[in-house]
Amino acid sequence: MKIDKYDLEVFTPPCEPGAERFSALARLTIDISEALPYLNATLRGAVYHLRANALTWKKGGHNIAFHAYEIATSNVEDREGAEKELKGLIDLVNRTWERRDEITPSYETRQRPTPMAVYQLLPRTNCKRCGEPTCWTFALKLVASQKKITDCPPLFEKQFNEKLSELQSLVIEAPSIG
Numbered sequence: 001m002k003i004d005k006y007d008l009e010v011f012t013p014p015c016e017p018g019a020e021r022f023s024a025l026a027r028l029t030i031d032i033s034e035a036l037p038y039l040n041a042t043l044r045g046a047v048y049h050l051r052a053n054a055l056t057w058k059k060g061g062h063n064i065a066f067h068a069y070e071i072a073t074s075n076v077e078d079r080e081g082a083e084k085e086l087k088g089l090i091d092l093v094n095r096t097w098e099r100r101d102e103i104t105p106s107y108e109t110r111q112r113p114t115p116m117a118v119y120q121l122l123p124r125t126n127c128k129r130c131g132e133p134t135c136w137t138f139a140l141k142l143v144a145s146q147k148k149i150t151d152c153p154p155l156f157e158k159q160f161n162e163k164l165s166e167l168q169s170l171v172i173e174a175p176s177i178g
């Protein structure tokens with residue numbers, strides 16, 4: 001199973017005219033269903049839907065979905081970025097499938113943490129060192145994979161050791177797909 005042929009479409013969703021956000025969709029000529037449990041095992045933060053035969057993932061605020069014959073990304077800032085990301089996702093599927101002998105497939109459906117669960121573990125001082133106006137905004141962005149735990153320097157102070165390790169087990173950050 002290797003994706004080498006597909007139709008690529010980049011568009012602005014009709015429900016968001018003028019939103020200046022782009023979606024990209026690759027229509028595949030092969031079924032990638034068998035690759036989804038391997039992606040689920042290796043893509044941290046992904047949510048696998050066994051019955052729907054789909055895997056969803058958030059990366060940098062972009063919404064990514066893998067289906068049997070389709071791969072899609074949405075909420076991307078520009079047309080070129082959407083196209084580039086989709087090509088990166090196709091490479092990711094191909095690389096994961098090539099490495100499948102080294103991976104134990106996972107059929108588990110993991111839940112994303114809620115922003116409130118994340119917020120409770122932050123220092124909650126609204127110090128703005130992360131570049132966000134409040135810890136709540138930071139929590140929202142952390143859950144959406146738009147921020148990383150390391151973006152909050154106070155968390156690495158001694159008094160927050162316990163909260164930091166809880167947060168690290170709760171928030172599973174997405175790896176780069178290049």
Ligand code: SF4
Pocket residue numbers: 122123124125126127128129130131132133134135138139151152153154155
């Ligand atoms: S750096 Fe951390 S403590 Fe400061 S506002 Fe951001 S999330 Fe809150």
